[in-house]
Amino acid sequence: MKDQTTIKLKEIGLKVTPQRQAILKLLEGNQTHPSAERIYSEILRQFPGISFATVYNTLSKLVEAGEIQELDIDPNKKRFDPCIKSHYHFYCKVCGKVFDIVFDNPFPLEIKRIDGHRVDAIQLNLKGVCKECKRKR
Numbered sequence: 001m002k003d004q005t006t007i008k009l010k011e012i013g014l015k016v017t018p019q020r021q022a023i024l025k026l027l028e029g030n031q032t033h034p035s036a037e038r039i040y041s042e043i044l045r046q047f048p049g050i051s052f053a054t055v056y057n058t059l060s061k062l063v064e065a066g067e068i069q070e071l072d073i074d075p076n077k078k079r080f081d082p083c084i085k086s087h088y089h090f091y092c093k094v095c096g097k098v099f100d101i102v103f104d105n106p107f108p109l110e111i112k113r114i115d116g117h118r119v120d121a122i123q124l125n126l127k128g129v130c131k132e133c134k135r136k137r
């Protein structure tokens with residue numbers, strides 16, 4: 001049976017393995033912006049013995065293929081986002097959570113060119129203390 005994960009992996013040119021399918025499934029619709037370490041610990045539960053390198057390489061390939069995006073918002077580790085549309089993020093310095101942010105009058109995230117430069121990626125990162133952590137203080 002062919003599901004979405006099989007089709008995606010084939011498109012990217014990756015061998016279809018249950019481990020890779022599990023990584024894609026885990027990321028699908030995931031709004032927690034997990035780190036590679038986080039994804040690894042989840043996958044490890046389903047596939048004891050899988051190496052971190054396997055998970056990390058798969059994530060890199062998915063980023064390269066434009067299936068997911070890599071965020072430079074967390075100072076300690078890369079975070080991954082299955083939503084590939086340009087959007088804003090807010091990083092909480094206390095709990096490390098990354099939130100999607102929507103503005104009414106957004107900065108143009110779709111610009112391809114500015115002052116003669118070619119724009120390949122736009123990341124707008126807001127940092128601070130999230131409302132939950134603020135309440136706890």
Ligand SMILES: [Zn+2]
Pocket residue numbers: 092093094095096097129130131132133134
């Ligand atoms: Zn927080």
Ligand SMILES: [Zn+2]
Pocket residue numbers: 033081083087088089099100
């Ligand atoms: Zn996001």
